[in-house]
Amino acid sequence: MSIELRVFKADAGVKWFKAGWLIFKTQPLTFIFMHLFIGIVGLLSLFLPFLQIIAALATPFLTAGFYQAVLTKQQGGKIMLADILKPFSAKGNRLGLLRLALYQMAAGVLMALLANGLFAEAVAIMSDPNVDPNIALQQVIDSISMANMALFLIAISFYLTAFAYAVPLVYFNQQKRIFEVLKSSLMVFYHNVAALSVYGAICAVFMVISAFLTFIPLLVLMPICYISFFVSYQAIFMPVVPPAQSEPTEPEQHNDTGRFDA
Structure with a gap:
């Protein structure tokens, strides 16, 4: 059985972001620390390579925990930082999240191999300690063809969109x-x-503004984007959405009014 999705008009994007802000401001510090926790786990894997696999396996669980906290707030409950760890002990969903993490790891390896294949010359230039730093950048630019860049951007777009909604589809x-989950996320x-x-x-504009403000506003912006x-x-996939959050629309292939009451 295929996964049904709903279709919204353009103005729904504004309403989703507004709803994220309204939820965020109910417990801003908790959401900020939750997002920081996810970020710290990712950063540790960069500095401590032996943690890369652990971080990759843990990320879907932490993301699901963040989303579960959002749902709890929508239903009028209270949340705390430790709630982000709840999916690790949630019976029935752990195997699905673990399988998803393994699929994402495999896809990440394929993306890395593709990048190494397409930009092998550029990688070699950057890895050569004898290259003059003043001319290395120009050599790297000259070694990258537009066709390879376009191919890589298409591949990374498929990767990101395929896994974008994968965690909530598996968990909720x-x-x-x-594969059905990845297909639905793409669709x-x-x-x-x-x-x-x-x-x-909207998210991109606020991120650009944050760049001019030493990125400190990202501490607030990123949790809002997650929420x-x-x-x-919820609007697109959940058959039953919490009251006063959205109005369901027609299933796939039928446009709706795009209404989403935050």
Whole structure:
């Protein structure tokens, strides 16, 4: 049985982001620390290579924990930082998240191999300690063809969109067929390209503004983006959405009004 999704108009992207802000401000510090915790786990794997596999396996669980906290707030509950660890002990969903993590790790390895193959000359230049730093950048630019760059951007776009909604689909919808999950996540970006483009543009604009403010506003912006992205998942995929959060729309292939009451 295929996974049904709903289709929204462009203005839904604004409503999703607004809903994310409204949820965030109910317990801002908790959401900030939750996001920081996820970020720290990722950074540790960069500095301590032996933690890379552990971090890769843990990330879907931590993301699911963050989303579960959002759902708890929508239902009027209280959350704390430790709630982000709940998926590790959630019976019935752990195997699905573990399988998803393994699939994502495999896809990440394939992306790394593709990058090494497409940009082997550039990697060799950057790895050569004898190359003059003043001319290394120009040599790297000259070694990269537009065709290879386009191919890599297409591949990375497929990778990101395929896994974008994978965690909530596995954890909340309890989908066990990973390839069906990845396909459904891809289809979201096809059917809801307008709404997600508006949502993405809003996030991008705020990120650019943050860059001029020493990135400190990202401590607030990134949790809001996480929350509002989960709100978009609820609107598109959840058959029953918490009251006063959204109005369901027609299943796939039928456009709706795009309404999402935050």
